[in-house]
Amino acid sequence: MELRIDGVATRLGGRWVVDGIDATPPPGALTGLLGPNGAGKTTLLRLVAGLLPPERGAVLVTDPDAPSGAPAVPVHALPRRRRARHVALLEQESNATVPLSVREVVALGRIPYRSLWGTDVDDGAVDRALGAASAAHLADRAWSTLSGGERQRVQIARALAQEPDLLLLDEPTNHLDVSAQLSLLAFVRDLGVTTVAALHDLNLAAAFCTHVLVLSEGRLAAAGAPADVLTPALLRAVYRVEAEVLRHPTTGRPVIALTGGSAEADR
Numbered sequence: 241m242e243l244r245i246d247g248v249a250t251r252l253g254g255r256w257v258v259d260g261i262d263a264t265p266p267p268g269a270l271t272g273l274l275g276p277n278g279a280g281k282t283t284l285l286r287l288v289a290g291l292l293p294p295e296r297g298a299v300l301v302t303d304p305d306a307p308s309g310a311p312a313v314p315v316h317a318l319p320r321r322r323r324a325r326h327v328a329l330l331e332q333e334s335n336a337t338v339p340l341s342v343r344e345v346v347a348l349g350r351i352p353y354r355s356l357w358g359t360d361v362d363d364g365a366v367d368r369a370l371g372a373a374s375a376a377h378l379a380d381r382a383w384s385t386l387s388g389g390e391r392q393r394v395q396i397a398r399a400l401a402q403e404p405d406l407l408l409l410d411e412p413t414n415h416l417d418v419s420a421q422l423s424l425l426a427f428v429r430d431l432g433v434t435t436v437a438a439l440h441d442l443n444l445a446a447a448f449c450t451h452v453l454v455l456s457e458g459r460l461a462a463a464g465a466p467a468d469v470l471t472p473a474l475l476r477a478v479y480r481v482e483a484e485v486l487r488h489p490t491t492g493r494p495v496i497a498l499t500g501g502s503a504e505a506d507r
């Protein structure tokens with residue numbers, strides 16, 4: 241799915257928390273959404289998901305159900321059911337108390353595909369999603385008994401079960417051990433689906449993302465390939481840290497070595 245973020249801005253609590261963002265994440269690839277706490281990443285993901293209408297600008301997507309060559313449309317104008325089939329958002333918080341099994345939680349991702357009368361669930365899609373998220377072994381467990389990392393895998397499986405054309409992930413590596421972080425990001429990178437993931441780990445972003453968007457106080461501070469964007473000057477300006485940017489000996493990707501604390505605190 242093609243996605244264009246066109247001058248998007250919105251206020252929350254009377255403040256512009258997303259303030260005029262223009263970006264075109266590459267279709268079919270993994271884009272990292274970076275920036276310090278409070279920079280506006282979650283809010284931008286909710287705008288892109290169509291859950292929050294922008295006060296200014298528009299989030300434009302190609303409608304997969306429209307004839308080819310049809311113009312892009314604002315995502316929040318897509319009918320809800322159609323949007324739910326094509327756009328999946330994995331949010332940061334999950335409710336731990338719902339009395340469902342893991343398989344039932346993942347099957348929630350299939351709701352937009354159900355016929356009006358049917359109770360039919362596409363077990364194949366649920367199984368594929370559980371497998372892809374390395375959560376097949378959890379299928380019969382009660383959701384409320386899972387650890388944080390296990391819950392995160394199941395949430396990812398639910399988003400994948402939706403078989404979206406646009407996948408939006410808010411800190412998907414949260415709670416995951418290092419091996420699960422690597423396999424999740426390798427999986428979504430190779431999925432061929434337009435994916436935007438808010439990430440705090442700059443080295444994971446540098447290693448797996450085709451493109452990164454760096455937000456700072458609601459504005460786009462930089463966008464492009466990780467090697468072009470993740471420079472010491474950018475890290476100092478946006479994160480207030482001192483860092484050296486090395487090259488990975490085998491992949492050639494940037495490796496960020498933090499060398500000092502807050503540049504602000506050192507002043």
Ligand SMILES: Nc1ncnc2c1ncn2[C@@H]1O[C@H](COP(=O)(O)OP(=O)(O)OP(=O)(O)O)[C@@H](O)[C@H]1O
Pocket residue numbers: 252253257275276277278279280281282283284
């Ligand atoms: N409902 C709300 N009302 C008022 N302010 C809000 C609301 N939701 C978010 N904000 C503020 O908007 C700003 C952006 O928040 P957002 O959650 O988008 O940032 P973020 O980059 O995802 O942060 P983090 O890395 O900490 O998750 C923050 O200053 C936050 O306090």
